[in-house]
Amino acid sequence: MNLKREQLASRLFDDEYDLALALIEAIEQRGWDGNYSVERFKFNHV
Structure with missing residues (x-):
């Protein structure tokens, strides 16, 4: 699967x-x- 193509396509974001x-x-x-857990997200702000 491709997040950009499948879940985020044609969406605009304010920020x-x-x-x-x-x-x-x-x-x-x-x-x-997919029956698996996601434990953590980390986004670095530049």
Whole structure:
């Protein structure tokens, strides 16, 4: 699967925070669908 193509395609985000929330949601959903747990997210702010 490809997050960008499958879960985030055609979506616009107001800022990096909204993008990060969408990524977290997509990764959690992928874990749920694949029956594995996601334990931690770490985003570095530059």
